[in-house]
Amino acid sequence: MPSSYPLVSIAHGSAVRVTAVALLAMGLGGPVTAMAQAPGDAESSTTWALGLGVLSAQEPYAGIGRDNTALPLLQFENQYVHLFGPRIEFKLPSLDIGHSQQLNFGIVGQYDGSGYEEGDAPILNAMEKRRSGFWAGGVVExxxxxxxxxxxxxxxxSGNSNGQIASLGLERTWRFGNHxxxxxxxxxxxQDEKTVDYYFGVRENEARLDRPAYVGEAGVNIEAGVRGVYMFDRHHSVLVGGGVTSLADEIKDSPLVDRSTVNSVYLGYMYRF
Structure with missing residues (x-):
């Protein structure tokens, strides 16, 4: 299942950071676990891992520079639960629909650090604080x-934006040997209009000459990237990758935003017990 985030204190400007590390964490999912498991323990094992990552991520808000952050990482997984930092997935029964096809289902919850507060950037001065929130829903693969x-x-x-997000992703993993x-x-x-308006809208009482009032509408971000994992053995792994996101027009048109794309790159190490 697509899952995963690191255990890390989330502050303003972490929406892109969280997304990027999610991609890093996906590299520790099913394929890596399968490669690291000893024969016969695939169904019954409980795994957990610790590590450290370094992430460089860009934010869409005007005047906010690139954020370079060291991130402690924690992962736990068994046949019922997959935890990676601020995201947890409760696994539901899977459905086999062919010799090499399977439908996987899960209930997920995650903390998202998309909020900001006055002082984070000049364009945000005299803006009311936008709070980060806790999101929950379902996933199918x-x-x-x-x-x-x-x-x-x-x-x-959490009731901050009262918004909704729906996403669709495609990926393929190639294995080269055992490493x-x-x-x-x-x-x-x-992202629905409530989400976009909450994080990128400008209310009438917040408007000024260089920041006119703006009501956000629903929009679609397009994302692409790559990730790689090198496993020295069943315990030690190095992860590397990056991605770019093309922002929806409804986000780019906000007076708070000064770019059309954001990107991130990361490097991490994990020790699997």
Whole structure:
């Protein structure tokens, strides 16, 4: 299942950071676990891992520079639960639909650090604080021998934006021997008008000459990237990757935003117990 985020204190400007590390964490999912497991323990094992990552991520808000951050990483997984930092997935029964095809289902919850506060950037001065939130929903993955397709729906259960997000992703993993995984991926993420307006809108009482009032509308971000994993053995792994996101017009048109794309790159190490 697509899952995963690191255990890390989330502050303003972490929306892109969280997305990027999610991609890093996906590299520790099913394929890596399968490669690291001893014969016969695939169904019954409980795994957990610790590590450290370094991430460089760009934010869409005007005047906010590139953020370079060291991130402690924690992962735990068994046949019922997959935890990676601020995201947890409760696994539901899977459905085999062919010799090499499977439908996987899950209920997910995650903390998202998309909020900001006055002082984070000049363009945000005299803006009311936008709070980060906790999101929950469901995910389904169609796994085949050729490609994996995932769909996810999340709602802001913290009540800050009261928004919804739906995403669709495609990826394929190539294995090279017993040590290397390489995964290109593409995806689209739809954010409803409440989400876009909350994080990128400008209220009438916040408007000024260089920051006119703006009401956000629903939009779709397009994402693409790659990630790679090198496993020295069943315990030690190095992860590397990056991605770029093309922002929806409804986000780019916000007076708070000064770019049309954002990007991130990362490098990490994990020790699997």
């Amino acid at each position: 169609w796994s085949t021998s050729f490609i994996d397709v995932s769909a996810e729906w999340l709602a802001d259960v 290397v995984l390489f995964t290109p991926h593409v995806g689209a993420s739809w």
